[in-house]
Amino acid sequence: MPWTKVLIDKAEFENTLGKQGLRGLSYRAALLEAHTQLLESDPAVIVIGEGVDDPGGVFGSTLDLHKKFGRERVYDMPIAENGLTGVAVGAAACGLKPVFVHMRTDFLPMCMDQLANHAAKWHYMTGGKVNIPLVVRSLIGRGWGSAAQHSQALYSLFTHIPGLKVVAPATPYDAKGLLVSAVRDGNPVMFFEHRWLYDFTGYVPRESYAVPFGQGAVRRAGKDVTIVAVSLMVYEAVKAARLLEKDGIDAEVIDPRTLKPLDEKLILESLAKTGRLVVADNAASFNGFSAEVAALAAEKGFGLLKAPVRRVCLPDVPVPASPELEKAYYPGAEDIAQAVRLALKA
Amino acid sequence: MLRVDKKTKIALLRMMLRSRLFEEKIVSVYGKQDMKTPVHLYIGQEAVAAGVCAHLRREDYIFSTHRNHGHYLSKGADMSGMVAELYGRRTGCAKGKGGSMHFVDVSCGCMGTTSIVGGSIPLAVGGALAAKVRKEDRVSVAFFGDGAADEGVFQESLNFAALHKLPAVFVCENNYYATNSHQDARHAHGNIAKRGHAFGMHSERCDGNNAEAVYIASRKAVNRARRGLGPSLLEFSTYRWKGHVGPDCDYMKGCRPKEELESWQKKCPIEAYKKIILKEHILDQSGIDAICAEVSSEIEAAWSAALAAPYPAAEELYKDVYR
Numbered sequence: 001m002p003w004t005k006v007l008i009d010k011a012e013f014e015n016t017l018g019k020q021g022l023r024g025l026s027y028r029a030a031l032l033e034a035h036t037q038l039l040e041s042d043p044a045v046i047v048i049g050e051g052v053d054d055p056g057g058v059f060g061s062t063l064d065l066h067k068k069f070g071r072e073r074v075y076d077m078p079i080a081e082n083g084l085t086g087v088a089v090g091a092a093a094c095g096l097k098p099v100f101v102h103m104r105t106d107f108l109p110m111c112m113d114q115l116a117n118h119a120a121k122w123h124y125m126t127g128g129k130v131n132i133p134l135v136v137r138s139l140i141g142r143g144w145g146s147a148a149q150h151s152q153a154l155y156s157l158f159t160h161i162p163g164l165k166v167v168a169p170a171t172p173y174d175a176k177g178l179l180v181s182a183v184r185d186g187n188p189v190m191f192f193e194h195r196w197l198y199d200f201t202g203y204v205p206r207e208s209y210a211v212p213f214g215q216g217a218v219r220r221a222g223k224d225v226t227i228v229a230v231s232l233m234v235y236e237a238v239k240a241a242r243l244l245e246k247d248g249i250d251a252e253v254i255d256p257r258t259l260k261p262l263d264e265k266l267i268l269e270s271l272a273k274t275g276r277l278v279v280a281d282n283a284a285s286f287n288g289f290s291a292e293v294a295a296l297a298a299e300k301g302f303g304l305l306k307a308p309v310r311r312v313c314l315p316d317v318p319v320p321a322s323p324e325l326e327k328a329y330y331p332g333a334e335d336i337a338q339a340v341r342l343a344l345k346a
Numbered sequence: 347m348l349r350v351d352k353k354t355k356i357a358l359l360r361m362m363l364r365s366r367l368f369e370e371k372i373v374s375v376y377g378k379q380d381m382k383t384p385v386h387l388y389i390g391q392e393a394v395a396a397g398v399c400a401h402l403r404r405e406d407y408i409f410s411t412h413r414n415h416g417h418y419l420s421k422g423a424d425m426s427g428m429v430a431e432l433y434g435r436r437t438g439c440a441k442g443k444g445g446s447m448h449f450v451d452v453s454c455g456c457m458g459t460t461s462i463v464g465g466s467i468p469l470a471v472g473g474a475l476a477a478k479v480r481k482e483d484r485v486s487v488a489f490f491g492d493g494a495a496d497e498g499v500f501q502e503s504l505n506f507a508a509l510h511k512l513p514a515v516f517v518c519e520n521n522y523y524a525t526n527s528h529q530d531a532r533h534a535h536g537n538i539a540k541r542g543h544a545f546g547m548h549s550e551r552c553d554g555n556n557a558e559a560v561y562i563a564s565r566k567a568v569n570r571a572r573r574g575l576g577p578s579l580l581e582f583s584t585y586r587w588k589g590h591v592g593p594d595c596d597y598m599k600g601c602r603p604k605e606e607l608e609s610w611q612k613k614c615p616i617e618a619y620k621k622i623i624l625k626e627h628i629l630d631q632s633g634i635d636a637i638c639a640e641v642s643s644e645i646e647a648a649w650s651a652a653l654a655a656p657y658p659a660a661e662e663l664y665k666d667v668y669r
């Protein structure tokens with residue numbers, strides 16, 4: 001299916017789906033198209049964030065939206081993240097559907113009070129009388145010495161807070177379809193985009209469509225081992241699977257697409273087939289998303305496991321600046337392949 | 347105006363030249379792509395750091411931002427540690443862990459810098475609180491931009507510092523932009539200094555491109571802090587010449603009007619001050635050239651040392667998470 005395809009680079013798209021006449025779009029363009037169609041179709045949608053209307057347009061994902069839809073609906077804001085999150089939460093309670101954009105995930109801790117104590121709990125605390133249709137987009141940075149305060153992948157933090165939903169699209173198709181679902185969901189949704197995904201190209205239908213929450217995608221079918229990978233790590237996992245092919249190992253790569261709700265069924269079905277599980281994440285292992293997947297295997301797939309679960313995650317240290325330390329910091333396809341080999345030896 | 351003595355005038359010029367030439371060096375090498383860290387250049391704003399830091403003693407604290415090079419150099423931080431940090435070397439002031447946005451030099455009160463907008467402000471208040479509680483004769487300075495004044499924490503920090511009469515100086519460099527967002531798109535009222543009045547604090551707004559004006563305003567603020575009269579808020583009007591990040595200009599991308607940049611470039615704090623120095627016969631041209639030559643050789647030495655230094659070993663990654 002063209003929409004589940006993970007394509008490592010643009011040339012790969014041109015040589016496969018492009019040849020079949022399918023339209024290719026970059027991740028950034030897919031996001032822009034989703035915003036455009038959402039703003040066109042629903043007058044309640046507004047887009048707010050630092051730089052959404054500037055010449056960069058949040059790396060192209062909101063480019064020129066203010067020209068099409070006016071600054072009443074697409075606007076810049078003071079650098080006052082917590083206050084403005086509260087404003088967005090209040091506006092959501094009273095009929096708007098704000099999409100709040102942050103250039104870096106690292107700015108989300110500024111908004112934590114309004115997200116964790118207000119947005120997440122409002123529906124419950126009001127006995128279901130008031131819902132908060134808020135989408136918070138943020139980008140995960142990496143490289144060029146961005147360092148400790150500009151490269152964090154903090155999604156796991158938000159999966160720990162009841163009342164929030166958390167999504168992390170890896171492909172252009174999902175970027176568009178999940179943003180549509182997120183805006184229509186009616187609940188606060190944390191939407192995480194890895195900056196390195198922005199130039200990736202994939203099949204994206206022109207019309208508006210929704211990718212449902214809680215449905216993972218099999219990025220590559222295989223029978224020997226299950227690799228569950230998130231966001232950018234999906235690509236590393238697919239590359240790892242290609243490396244492993246040469247050793248005669250047939251890896252299945254699963255992209256959960258939404259971290260909460262999580263498609264447990266898909267992961268357990270795969271595990272039933274392979275008996276071995278490797279989880280690849282973009283953040284530290286301790287108490288992170290990878291731990292949740294491992295816990296799922298231990299709780300509901302214990303009998304299926306033929307080997308201990310292995311995790312390929314970032315070290316439990318802040319992100320360093322030096323290029324040499326960055327190299328040592330980030331695991332990639334080879335590390336995933338190695339984890340798979342070890343899982344198969346056990 | 348209060349008199350500024352000859353020695354101070356030379357010191358101000360020298361501090362500004364150190365910041366300017368240091369960053370011009372960055373601009374000249376950045377294209378090689380071996381300085382792998384985002385640089386936020388201070389070119390155009392040097393008078394602020396110089397005029398403030400001229401009053402600070404070695405033990406006084408400063409807390410700074412992503413745009414920190416000028417603050418650190420003017421406070422007397424070790425240049426070679428900064429350059430090595432820019433190149434991610436083991437000899438960097440943060441051992442290669444911080445990069446351009448996270449310099450440190452504890453030996454002269456440079457307690458670290460943050461790339462989270464507004465973060466420096468309460469930290470400096472904390473420095474002032476520590477000095478007061480420990481009965482140390484120190485002043486603590488927060489450097490921050492007009493963008494940081496948007497954050498709630500700015501107001502919270504002003505209030506707490508005023509409430510406890512802490513020896514803090516809030517230095518807001520209003521360069522009218524936060525990335526590409528003009529102050530008019532963010533502030534209902536353009537005068538940031540006035541917010542200090544709401545907390546009963548000494549506040550002043552002045553020309554940040556005039557080194558002596560900055561010096562005189564800062565003298566009052568720093569002296570008040572030292573004498574236990576509480577914090578002050580200083581707003582300096584100035585302008586950055588380069589784009590928000592990186593060595594290039596940004597007007598071609600439509601980030602701001604070219605004419606606006608050019609009008610500010612005509613008000614270059616360093617060229618203006620050189621004229622005064624010459625006119626007042628503080629130095630002649632050869633005297634100014636001699637300072638430039640001296641600073642340039644300091645820069646060259648720092649660069650060669652940094653480029654010759656080793657990168658941190660991979661194990662270094664796991665060190666320093668906790669003490």
Ligand SMILES: Cc1ncc(C[n+]2csc(CCOP(=O)(O)OP(=O)(O)O)c2C)c(N)n1
Pocket residue numbers: 050079081103107110412413461462463464490491492493494495521523524525590
């Ligand atoms: C909390 C937070 N929000 C947003 C950003 C992104 N950002 C980095 S610098 C900057 C502008 C800061 O403007 P200002 O405080 O005026 O400082 P200047 O860059 O002009 O020196 C922004 C919005 C950030 N680093 N931290």
Ligand SMILES: [Mg+2]
Pocket residue numbers: 491492493519520521522523524525
């Ligand atoms: Mg500014």
